[in-house]
Amino acid sequence: MNGAEHNAGVTWYEQDERYLAAHYQPGLLLDLLLTRNISSHKVLRGTGLFYDDILAGSSRLSVRQLRQLISNGEKISASGDLSFRWGQLLWPGHYGLPSQLLQHAGCLDQALTVLGQYRRQLSPLLVPRVFTDRDYCYVQWLDACGLGEQKRFMVETAMTALSSYSRWQSRQPLPWEYGFSYAQPRTYEQYRTHLGGTLYFDLGVDVMRIPKAWLHEPWPQASATAFRVAARHLHYEPPQPGSGFSEAVYQHLLQHIQQPLSLAETAEHFGMSSATFKRKLQRHDTHFQHLQDQVRLHASLYCLHILGWSNEQLAQYLQFNDLTNFRRAFRRWCGRTPGESRQLFLQI
Template identity: 30%
Template sequence: MKGYERYDEVLDAQQLLLSLIDLARQRGAHPDKLLKGTKLFSSDLSKKNLAKNGLTCSANTLLTVIENCSKLVQGNEISFLLGKRYFPSQLGLLGQALMNCRHLGDMLRLCQCFQLDCFPLMNLQLKHYNKNSYLIFQSAVGKLTKNQQVFITEFMLSALLGAIKYRCGVLPQLTMHLDYPEVQHIEQYHVHLNMKANVNLHFDQQICMFTIASEQLYLPFNDSAMSLKTIALEQISQIDTRPYPISFIQQITNYLNQEILEKDDLSQEGCAQHFGYSSATLKRKLASHQLNYQGIIDAIRSQQAIFQLIVCQHSNEKIAGDLYFNDVSNFRKAFKRWTGMTPNTMREQHCFN
């Protein structure tokens, strides 16, 4: 099944694009300036044209508007406001299904299954260790600029925390680790992410994720209705025939994660053959996302190594063996190339438990 790519026009423009433009316009940004570089004009987004044509857009169009918005709008609150209004009102039938999930774990699973509709720009990977669960964020559409990365992460955090509070009534204890330096608009994090309540935040980390006690993920929602969830999902299946459940980049990432786990073929030729491409075609597709094959492997290994090191507290020898390295020395060199520090230095500086 095909995964959507950066330039595929498969995103519902009304879901995120229009909401973002409306928020920016309310703060003085002209819609045509926000759309600069997208080949769209504000007239294309009129209610009449939307009703007639059912406008879709690509991830690249949305990313371009995010970049423009970050430069044109003062205040740095739009990403948070966009996230707050996202669930459940912007998600239609899927919002109804999410509202009637059994627990938070069920909601996250549904978000992963409907990535294109929930979070088309970001992958969510859920890991468990000891008594905690870790939700890791990764780009679903290739390389991002700094503005895009920060905006999308803020949107994701605002949407997810809003959904958790909406369904649970109160926020459970959460810890967030963000892979970028502390921002100048830190007050927006305090205002919109309830940092004075149960949310602890750490910037300039080597991994982007938030931590929650596993028991909190599976506390049942007593007011959920499984029949309504089933009906909503059946209606979605009848009207949505798009062959794009997840992104092309996530497909590649999932495949390579499994190959590393099984210590199997990591060659570009093997990956291309698995997806029915020539090696040259795969290389070209990755380049259109501003990525290369070895870079993806390095990013996967780096993330797995960091998680095992600072969360699981595994030894260098175990991590090296798990990640396809012939010896510990090669692992140490690769780790320093990925992160700028040795495994032991990172182990001393970070502790998630």
């Protein structure tokens, strides 16, 4: 594998590593495009794959190759609904034992645990980070391996996947609400059609939430026996690196958020020179300052809106010398002041 291993046992996979089974989620996307009577050569142009490779059932492709397939698909499908239609097909899927766990999960809480534990197979491009407060369960979607221009497409796909899957399992629509880090797109009507619910844009974070009461509502078609058998078999499979490189850097910065790390210190943790580290981040369509700002913004939003912290508490937590510097930094991270952000979230 291309991924490196830190001396503390931290492993990751990289954007150019061929770890995605081509006949799994990429195959579903390919099928959606081939139904339009378009040549497979046109759909797969630039990916380095041929249709026969995928049919063989043994080919692997990288994040970069999948991004090229997504880019081709967006150009071919002008309707703006490709990501949503792909998401509707994504889970439980046909991805071996992890899919069996999803199929037989007894409730939403159990399903979210499965998504987190086996996300390399089930959600390899976006990390589902799950947390709760007194009233709600939140699922934040975090870029694992540098999606670049395809990140919005994957956010649409992942949110649709979880919504469709939970509706199928519970046999009723669940009251999900959806928040997006980006501004309202031109394809807004597709969001209304495929997601429904309440939609919020320009929040600085990609997140879904649902009242906690739905977490343990029993799902009627669950099989506890089948779930336990699949879980037992998975227990004996060798562990795989669970983090994409961008995600691994994000998590390390988050763990040290109160002791802000320099680029050189972070590069040393990952066993690289500063120059090599910067080049690797560039190959993952990101850079150190962006990841550091993202970590601080996400932590700030959590502390402000979930924990109810004051500006003073948060500024002290993030090691800012004064409130003016904190407000200035917060505006740089998300385009608004902490007060403006509070007003926005009060409307949600």
